[in-house]
Every structure is written in structure tokens, then in C-alpha cells.
Amino acid sequence: MKYLRIGRPGFETPVALHEGKYYDLSGPIGDIDGEFLSRGGIRTTAGFPEIDIAGERVAPPIARPGAIVCIGMNYAAHCAESGAEPPAEPVVFYKHPNTIVGPYDEVEIPRGSTRTDWEVELGVVFAKRASYLESEEAALDCIAGFLVADDVSEREFQIERSGGQFSKGKACPTFTPLGPWLVTPDEVADPQDLHLWSKVNGEARQDSSSGDMIFSVARIIHHMSQFMAFDPGDLLLTGTPEGVALSGRFPYLKAGDVVEVGIDGLGATANPTVQA
Structure with a gap:
């Protein structure tokens, strides 16, 4: 479904x-x-x-969730292009639920921004409360479905002006396009075998597989449940592969660009950018 x-x-x-x-x-x-x-x-x-x-x-395919929990640096190649060592444990940050927009809505380039970036991500939505889970199998049983997300990021806000955390560069208005669908687990044979991609103005950027995750979906949920509780309807973003502007290989976004991100079987978004 x-x-x-x-x-x-x-x-x-x-x-x-x-x-x-x-x-x-x-x-x-x-x-x-x-x-x-x-x-x-x-x-x-x-x-x-x-x-x-x-x-x-x-x-957006889900109503406003109580929380958006995000995992950073979860693909080895993305760590390398960012100049960071792969983490020993999942890196966690939060986005404000009011950042969510639909799959074709406008994304705003923040005032003063010159380093707005894209990140295709596999999103996980919860059907059950996940707290102190006993196993990774129990973690998978908590999933209501999967969706496509673009974890839009402002890199100066995230890195140079962070104050030690990512959220300044992650929580700007319109920074979480989702959709077009929430796909139930019975239609996803293996969440660690999904093709992820992104394009800007029709030109390829990211092209990878969820099999390249450092921490699998099940491991993330099980691990995080030891520190926090996910409630039904909450959204987990599981990290992005290589191919973002932060790598230095591509220009950052500007007003008038169109960003597409997609995951095979889960659909794709296509968001035009405008100046805030």
C-alpha cells in the first residue's frame, strides 16, 4: 500500500x-x-x-510528526567527501517538524545563504513506540513505512556557525521535502538494497545504494531506542550518500534551481528553489 x-x-x-x-x-x-x-x-x-x-x-505523505530525528555521516563515501572520519556510533541531530513540505513545493534559499545543499535520504516512519528495544528484528517491526526525503542543508549555518551542533543549518523553513508516498514495508523487500539518486536542473549528483550505510536502518532504530523513544508517526532520516555540494564538486543551490531526489520504488521529489 x-x-x-x-x-x-x-x-x-x-x-x-x-x-x-x-x-x-x-x-x-x-x-x-x-x-x-x-x-x-x-x-x-x-x-x-x-x-x-x-x-x-x-x-507531504504524513501529517506533521512529533519529531524528525536525523542521522549524520552514515555513508562512508559521504564522510570522505566531507573530510570526516566514519563515526563509531550514529551521529544524531534534529529538524523542526515545521520544515516539512510536499514533493513539488518550493524550497526557500535562506536569507544570507550562499551554501544551501541537497541530500537525498531514506526516511522511516514509525507505527509503534520504539523504546529500549531488545533486538534489530524488533526495530524493523516498529516501522509503518518508508519515504523519500531531501534533507536540505545550509553548510555555513551547519558548520561555521553551528555552535557545536548541526541544527542551525538543518531547520530553516521548507528544508524537508517529503514524498510523494509513504510506502508500507510489505512493498520494500530490503531497506538496505535501495537505489538513491539526486539531480539539480536535470544533472546527476548522487547515485548510490542504501547498502552503503555505515549503520543499517534496523541498527539505527535499535541503537537510538536505548537513548530515546520514537512515537507512532515520528520520522527518522537515515543519512545521505556522496555527491553533495559540500564535496566541492558541484555548485551550491541558487534561486531558480530545481532539485530532484528519488529512491527506486519509493518515488521522487522535484522542488523548485526560491529566495526567502
Whole structure:
């Protein structure tokens, strides 16, 4: 099953995409949020009306989560291009939930920014509370679904003006495009065997596999559950592969650019950039 949301901000309609058809889940469902996901979503589209979404805004596929927990430096090649040693334990930072936008919405270049960057990432959304998990198998059982994310980053804010943490460069408005779908685990054979890619103005940037992660999805969730609790509806971003502007190989983003990020089987985003 694939879940998505359509409509203008604040008035989104939850939708299911199943076997090429779209179904309106509004009414008894409410929204694609922690409560809905903790109930296991839906098992069948029977009884839900089919709808045409042509011309509708595609919104973020999940309602605003309680937390966005992010893992930094989780691909060895990205560590190398950033001039950093691979970490011994997962590097963690947070993004504000109000940074989330849809897969085709505008992304704002912050005022004073000259180093705004892109990062394709595999996102994980929770269906169960994850706290003090006993195993990596238990960690996988907490997953409601997977999605495509662009962890947009301002590198000067993140590094030179960080004060010792990443969040200044990660939490600017519109810095977390998501979508177009939340894809349930039964449609993802192996989260460590997914092709990730990004483009800027149609030119290739990142081209990698989630198999290159230093810490797997299951290991991240199990490890982090020893330090914090994930709630249903929370979002985990699992790191980005090499091929970002921070490497020095590509120019940073400017207003008028279009950033595409995608993961095979999970869809892609295409966000135009504008000046804040």
C-alpha cells in the first residue's frame, strides 16, 4: 500500500494508492498520522471511494510528526567527501517538524545563504513506540513505512556557525521535502538494497545504494531506542550518500534551481528553489 495526501496546506485529504487507483480515505481515517499508523493503517481499499487526483497539490505523505530525528555521516563515501572520519556510533541531530513540505513545493534559499545543499535520504516512519528495544528484528517491526526525503542543508549555518551542533543549518523553513508516498514495508523487500539518486536542473549528483550505510536502518532504530523513544508517526532520516555540494564538486543551490531526489520504488521529489 502507498499512502499520500493531497490538497492545500492545512486542508489535506488522505489517499491510498493501490494497484494504480487512488482512494479517498477521509472521514473515518482522519489523516496519515501517528494514530492512523498505530492502528496498522488499512488492509483493503474496499468501501473507500475512488478519486481522481489530477491537478491537485501533492502534500507531504504524513501529517506533521512529533519529531524528525536525523542521522549524520552514515555513508562512508559521504564522510570522505566531507573530510570526516566514519563515526563509531550514529551521529544524531534534529529538524523542526515545521520544515516539512510536499514533493513539488518550493524550497526557500535562506536569507544570507550562499551554501544551501541537497541530500537525498531514506526516511522511516514509525507505527509503534520504539523504546529500549531488545533486538534489530524488533526495530524493523516498529516501522509503518518508508519515504523519500531531501534533507536540505545550509553548510555555513551547519558548520561555521553551528555552535557545536548541526541544527542551525538543518531547520530553516521548507528544508524537508517529503514524498510523494509513504510506502508500507510489505512493498520494500530490503531497506538496505535501495537505489538513491539526486539531480539539480536535470544533472546527476548522487547515485548510490542504501547498502552503503555505515549503520543499517534496523541498527539505527535499535541503537537510538536505548537513548530515546520514537512515537507512532515520528520520522527518522537515515543519512545521505556522496555527491553533495559540500564535496566541492558541484555548485551550491541558487534561486531558480530545481532539485530532484528519488529512491527506486519509493518515488521522487522535484522542488523548485526560491529566495526567502
